[in-house]
Amino acid sequence: MNPHDSLIPLLGRGPDPEQLRHVRTIPAREAVHAPWPEWVHPDVVAAYGTLGIHEPYKHQVHAADVAHAGRHVVVATGTASGKSLAYQLPALDAIHRSELRVLAEPGRIHDDGAVTLYLSPTKALAADQLNAIRALKLPTVRAETYDGDTDPASRRWIRDHANFILANPDMLHFGILPNHAWWAGFFRRLRYVIVDEAHSYRGVFGSHVANLMRRLRRICAYYGAGTSFPEPVFIAASATASDPDTSFSRLIGAPVEAVSTDCSPHGATTVAFWEPALTEARGENGANVRRTAVAETADLLANLVSARIRTIAFIKSRRGAETISAITKRLLDEVDPSLPQRVAAYRSGYLPEERRAVEKALRSGELLGVSSTSALELGIDISGLDAVLVAGWPGTRASLFQQIGRAGRAGQDAIAAFVASDDPLDTFLVNHPEAIFDVSVEATVFDPSNPYVLGPHLCAAAAELPLGTGELALFGPSAEGLLDQLVAQGYLRRRPAGWFWTHSQSAAAMVNLRADGGGPVNIVDADTGSLLGTMDSPQTHYQAHTGAVYVHQGDSYVVEDLNEDDHCVMVRRANPDFYTTARDVTQIEVLETQRTATWGDVSVHFGEVKVTTQVVSFQRKALISNEVLGEEPLELGARDLFTKAVWFEVGNRSLTGAGLVEAEFPGALHAAEHAAIGLLPLVASSDRWDIGGVSTALHADTGVPTIFVYDGHPGGAGFAERAFDKAKVWLTATRDAIRACECESGCPSCVQSPKCGNKNNPLDKAGAVTLLGVLLKDATEAMPPAPAGCAGWGQDYNRPAPADGSTG
Incomplete structure (x- = not known):
């Protein structure tokens, strides 16, 4: 391959490295400006002028005009396209004019005031926005953050006097809505609600936030918010997404207009598709394994930092971010002892001062390299970056474009590299860039009617204000049935006025926005007794079992004890040259079939299932090569998960007619299931760890060979239903990915799974291709529509979910 691109050598492997599979260039884009809207106060325009912003982009004006006119709007444009100004304009204009009226008539009670509530998924993003608003130096704007880090002594002043409050969904849920009477004055004047990075609200988290938005709208209506408008105007900022108006409308439960034409400038970005080379190490089936994406990315980051190129390396896991940082520092120390201190890790779970210090050092250029989870993917304003590394598929095309868009924000040309991990989807995409660049970006998938999510929110809503029958439409057609069950369970009481x-x-305590069941578990240093961090309870069986390796700010610890009764994990400092991965066994039971499609002799189903999972052992794997170093059993209890699944049933006769013998059925089904789980994020905005699967040559409920793929969250997350709707596209990509893999009998890049409870045995790569051919023989694109309403809510909604979505 000869990319003929001068930026590729910056990665440190020469002009034509063997790891380079493809190169794509995102061309530079010229700016399209528009005049300031006539309705914007001259003082606001002048404030932007002091920052060097003398003319907005056309899309900023369009979105601001829609919001100013009183209509909900989502601006869905690329990274660094100035979405902040689009929502700041109407909000700051309304606040400024309101405060000027107060100053002009002191002593008069004004009932047409204006305040703004800004919501972001991360504290870092809110802090960044606070700095941006304060930089305008508008004396009428009193902007403050209101989150878990806010000094309790300051909270009352903020509630009573701030007119631009920056919070997050967690604080809205736990701190504001349950205490809405204290916020009555704020809600009466609430003109705009800004929902930043709206595309990040997907899956179960998105389902929670969607119900939270409905509760917010309900409280606003109670206080008569919005003098000029019947309710506050919701403004969303989102990454480029498919049908952003539909997604945001579903999130807030009201019609929305979309602005998606990006008129901002951006430098050209060279995108390298990078696949680590095979190593001498052998996998479980004896085949050579690839170098890990973590080790490869650390090498590339060290090369870029050595060349003084400012770089962010993104990876999904906290452990991965810590490990990349540690390996990079070790490599740099051999080159220049002054460089390791210019590299850091960044992830959630750090103390607030630690996060702020890293953000400040990155902006100033003091840091040359940062390895980060998606916490820095969001709209934090960091310009001047020259390179971005993406270690492993980030989950969606939208996330990939957000991450690589971090480079080149100052207008310079930049380089980005997608480093494939040993995973079927990564292998497919690194060799098929058209599947990223030549198709539309995914729609955001979430399900507000998920009964495990909606039920607790109905309780929280009733605790805030008694629920009337006229309000049920806000929460969807399944709300009334859930309320009846909540009454029967003793949570609510029915009266003529409502529930x-x-x-x-506490009703709010029944809802855990970001996880499912069990609450947080404390990670404690056994030597010092200090609190290192927290972990959601469902994750502990996978990441905090006895013997697991836990990493915090580059320091490694080994778990000595998991105490589930006291919600505590004791760890001790160590320096292992391995990481750990848990293994489980899974059984699945069909509870209710809700949708069915017939493809000749094959039937495809979607419905409710019960998944029983037990973590039974863990493996130690080498950091660099992924080689299995050993395995130990674990004695942990089984956990039940009531969720949604898609499953495929095929008769023995169809498989034998295609050339498979019955002895090959288990390996073919197992391999196809693993690969399908790996490829599902191609059609659903899921993370691989959001989903799990089971395959069997004779399932008790179906009586035939069956493959199940299920959502790894109570009540479902919407991913399995999306898989049902896109089944033909999904399975075709799965078959193509297995065929294209260069291994002989199966590897982690095609049919092996890192979490297989059966030690990736049996697996039949060729049999999987044959099986998928049988499934697709009479497949159709069109699937039957979903039925109206929602199946009942018959289980305990606080049941924990597998943290990672187990595989069979």
Whole structure:
């Protein structure tokens, strides 16, 4: 391959490295400006002028005009396209004019004031926005953050006096809505609600936030918010996404207009598709394994930092971010002892001062390299970056474009590299860049009607204000049935005026926005007794079992004890040259079939299932090569998960007619299931760890060979249903990915799974291709529509989910 591109050598492997599979160039884009809207106060225009912003982009004006006119709007454009100004303009103009009226008539009570509520998924993003607003130096704007880091002594002042409050969904849920009476003055004047990085609200988290938005709208209506408008105007900022108006409309439960034409400038970005080379190490089936994406990315980051190129390396996991940082520092120390201190890790779970210090050092250029989770993917304003590395598929095309868009924000040409991990989807995409660049970006998938999510939110809503029958439409057609069950369970009481919260516990405490079940578990240093961090309870069986390796700010610890009763994990400092991965066994039971499609002799189903999972052992794997160093059993209890699944049933006769013998059925089904799980993010905005699967040559409920793929969250997350809707596209890509893999009998890049409870045995790569051919023989694109309403809510909604979505 000869990319003929001068930026490729910056990665440190020469002009035509063997790891380079493809090169794509995102061309530079010229700016398209528009005049300031006539309705914007001259003081606001002048404030932007002091920052060097003398003319907005056309899309900024369009979105601001829609919001100013009183209509909900989502601006869905690329990274660094100035989405902030689009929502700041109407909000700051309204606040400024309101405050000027107060100053002009002191002593008069004004009932047409204006305040703004800004919501972001991360504290870092809110802090960044606060700095941006304060930089305008508008004396009428009193902007403050209101989150878990806010000094309790400051909270009352902020509630009573701030007119631009920056919070997150967690604080809205736990701190604001349950205490809405204290916020009555704020809600009466609430003109705009800004939802930043709206595309990040997907899956179960998105389902929670969608119900939270409905509760917010309900409280606003109670206080009569919005003097000029019947309710606050919701403005969303989102990455480029498919049908952003539909997604945001579903999130807030109201019609939305979309602005998606990006008129901002951007430097050209060279995107390298990079696949690590095979190593001498052998995998479980004896085949050579690839170098890990973590080790490869650390090498590339060290090369770029050595050349004084400012770089962010993104990876999905906290452990991965810590490991990349540690390996990079070790490599740089051999080159220049002054460089390791200019590299850091960044992830959630750090203390606030640690996060702020890294953000400040990255902006100033003091740091040359940062390895980060998606926490830095979001709209934090960091210009001047020259390179971005993406270690492993980030989950969606939208996330990939967000991440690589971090480079070149100052207008310079930049380089980005997608480093494939040993995973079927990564292998497919690194060799098929058209599947990223030549198709539309995914729609955001979430399900507000998920009964495990909606039920607790109905309790929280009733605790805030008794729920009237006229409000049920806001929460969807399944709400009334869930309310009846909540009454039967003693959580609510039905009266002529509606449903009332009668339980002694906090209704808000029944909802965990970002996880499912069990609450947080403390990670404690056994030597010092200090609190290192926290972990969601469902993750502990996978990441905090006895013997697991836990990493915090580059320091490695080994878990000595998992105490589930006291929600505590004791760890001790160590320096292992391996990481750990848990293994589980899974059984699945069909509870209800809700949708069915017939493809000749094959039937495709979607419905409710019960998944029983038990973590039974863990493996130690070498950091660099991924080689298995050993395995130890674990004695942990089984966990039940009630969720949604898509499954495929095929008769023995169809498989034998295609040339498979019955002894090959288990290996073919197992291999196809693994590969399908790996490829599902291609059609659903899921993370691989959001989903799990089971395959069997004779399932008790179906009586035939069956493959199940299920959502790894109670009640489902919407991914399995998306898989049902896109089944033909999904399975075709799965078959193509297995065929294209260069291994002989199966490897992690095609049919092996890192979490297989059966030690990736049996697996039949060739049999999987044959099986998928049988499934696709009479496949059709069109699938039957979803039925109206929602199946009932018959289980305990606080049941924990597998943290990672187990594979069979």
